[in-house]
Amino acid sequence: MNKIVEGVLVFFGICLALLGAIFLIAGSIENVIIGAVLLLIAFVMFFFVYRIEKIEATKPTQIQQTFNVKMDGSGTFDAREMKCKSCGAPITAKDLTVIQGGISAKCSFCGAIFAMEEAPKW
Ligand SMILES: [Zn+2]
CATH class of the missing domain: 1.10.287 (Helix Hairpins)
Structure with a gap:
């Protein structure tokens, strides 16, 4: 125009x-x-x-x-998703364990072990 x-x-x-x-x-x-x-x-x-x-x-x-900024989640985990399911304490990367493609987390605060809902694409 x-x-x-x-x-x-x-x-x-x-x-x-x-x-x-x-x-x-x-x-x-x-x-x-x-x-x-x-x-x-x-x-x-x-x-x-x-x-x-x-x-x-x-x-x-x-x-x-x-808008060309790309989000790549390789290697990093969304910090908001990482919380203990029993006490709500934040879970750090060192608390995570990879078991057969899934992610298991052990809370360093209360000791609860649980599986993360979404496995990250490493
Ligand atoms: Zn906990």
Whole structure:
């Protein structure tokens, strides 16, 4: 949508600038004033196109970059999931034992042994 607006603005801007230049060259005082006004309008149009270009250039690329951050759970365990099921004490990595693909945890606080609900993908 902005490309169409830009194209129209640039087209009219060039037309006005050329017309303004012709008036300026023509010489008489009224013509110079008309020419100056036309050039001014053309300048404002070019300024708007410049602003649209600037907004378009800054917006979309930066948003895409922030979403490219990938979550990889290799080797690390979500700390919020690691709590003792009997006392609620936090379970550290050294309390974990791998048994046939599953994870068993021994609470270092109360000594309870339980299986973790989700086995991490190492
Ligand atoms: Zn415990």
